[in-house]
Amino acid sequence: MSEDNKPWSREAFEQQLREQGQAYHIHHPFNVMLNTGEATPEQIRGWVANRFCYQVAIPIKDAAVMSNCTDRDVRREWIQRMLDHDGYEINGVRDEGGIEAWIRLGLAVGLSREEITDLRHVTPGVRFAVEAYVNFARTRPWQESVCASLTELFAPAIHKQRLATWPEHYPWIDSEGLMYFRNRVTQARRDVEHGLAITLDYFRTREQQQRALDILNFKLDVLWQMNDAMAVRYGLPGQAPIPDRPAAVR
Numbered sequence: 328m329s330e331d332n333k334p335w336s337r338e339a340f341e342q343q344l345r346e347q348g349q350a351y352h353i354h355h356p357f358n359v360m361l362n363t364g365e366a367t368p369e370q371i372r373g374w375v376a377n378r379f380c381y382q383v384a385i386p387i388k389d390a391a392v393m394s395n396c397t398d399r400d401v402r403r404e405w406i407q408r409m410l411d412h413d414g415y416e417i418n419g420v421r422d423e424g425g426i427e428a429w430i431r432l433g434l435a436v437g438l439s440r441e442e443i444t445d446l447r448h449v450t451p452g453v454r455f456a457v458e459a460y461v462n463f464a465r466t467r468p469w470q471e472s473v474c475a476s477l478t479e480l481f482a483p484a485i486h487k488q489r490l491a492t493w494p495e496h497y498p499w500i501d502s503e504g505l506m507y508f509r510n511r512v513t514q515a516r517r518d519v520e521h522g523l524a525i526t527l528d529y530f531r532t533r534e535q536q537q538r539a540l541d542i543l544n545f546k547l548d549v550l551w552q553m554n555d556a557m558a559v560r561y562g563l564p565g566q567a568p569i570p571d572r573p574a575a576v577r
């Protein structure tokens with residue numbers, strides 16, 4: 328078997344996955360603008376309102392993973408992701424969940440609950456990228472969707488970057504609004520540990536390992552495209568925004 332066809336060792340495969348972080352949306356100019364203090368309140372409100380479309384899709388995506396997953400042990404762990412986002416009240420223990428925390432972020436940046444939850448500000452490019460991710464999870468083997476979630480290998484860094492920079496750059500945003508990012512640092516680490524073990528176990532041949540890298544790059548495209556769409560709609564430093572398309576008469 329030529330070197331090119333030999334499977335990578337578990338460690339080398341993990342390293343290949345981690346190297347995809349060079350294309351993570353932490354490096355997108357729109358995110359750089361947000362986290363270096365160059366964003367206007369309108370650009371921040373646009374980002375929060377558009378990212379809500381992604382946040383509410385996560386438990387839908389995870390329910391699609393669950394519906395395809397025949398492994399009870401995996402489902403017992405995976406369901407925690409849905410609870411983290413939707414919240415829960417079990418035997419008197421209550422957690423409002425990440426979606427509610429994201430709404431609080433929206434209120435803290437000056438959006439109303441209604442304009443967040445009715446998705447009126449979501450641009451077509453964000454909507455299509457989110458739908459591509461949900462449809463991937465609905466139609467692909469559950470192990471491939473687990474692999475797609477591994478962009479969260481790089482997520483603690485971006486949440487910590489926001490927590491480190493937003494209070495200084497945007498003192499007008501109540502720090503309570505940043506609770507979502509605080510919670511995600513530990514949740515993302517726990518999710519990635521589970522998802523990475525499944526991925527390293529499932530993708531064994533070199534061809535399968537290459538497929539895993541391709542899946543991760545599909546998800547990196549989803550995140551990158553959301554930022555592209557927000558940059559077009561809300562502008563970048565020195566780049567004028569392009570207004571919403573005319574509202575269809577519904």
Ligand code: AHQ
Nearest residue numbers: 385475476477478479480481482485511550
């Ligand atoms: O808040 C995020 C989240 O709950 C998830 C779930 C996970 C998945 O299943 O694909 N990915 C993800 C991400 C969240 N936040 C993004 C951010 O930049 O705030 C990062 C994103 C990810 O890295 O995929």
